[in-house]
Amino acid sequence: MSVEGVRIDRRRAVTGIGVAAAAVAVGGTIARKLPAASAAPAAHAPGTVDCAATATEVAKAADVPVGGGVILGDLVLTQPNPGEFRAFCATCTHLGCHLSTVRDGTVNCRCHGSKFHFDGTVAKGPAFLPLFPRTVRVAGDALMLEPIVEGLDLPCLPSIPPEQFPKF
Secondary structure, eight states: OEETTEEOOHHHHHHHHHHHHHHHHHHHHHHHHSOOTTOOOOOOOTTOOOOOBOOEEEEEGGGSOTTEEEEETTEEEEEEETTEEEEEESBOTTTOBBOOEEETTEEEOTTTOOEEOTTSOEEESSOOSOOOEEOEEEETTEEEEOOSBTBBOOOOOOOBOGGGSOOO
């Protein structure tokens, strides 16, 4: 692809479109959560709960094998070393396919063969960007997923199931 003498390959174009879409989604979500300039601060009645996003339990620590991991919906949880837990969005950074397995020391995407280390970095392409990290902490025997932005529960970007991914 070329625009007035500047060459842009397909990978950079798709990545740019994905980044722009994510920015629009995040910006729109944040804008909806901000109070209007003329709005008075909300008063909370005694005994009510503030609706700000808080950490939520996503798994038990025992559910994530040491030196392995699990895929739970749109989340990947890994435990590279005993007691060290990592969380990532389960969307492949190549073209948005849903990650399929955690096996043989990597998190794998069956659409085009990308593999990721348990720290989210790329082990094998065609993906060249790391997985989107999430913050997870241990509370007793539970793994608690922290919101991306305090007070906002922003989900991972949706991924495409491998069976629905177009063949090129």
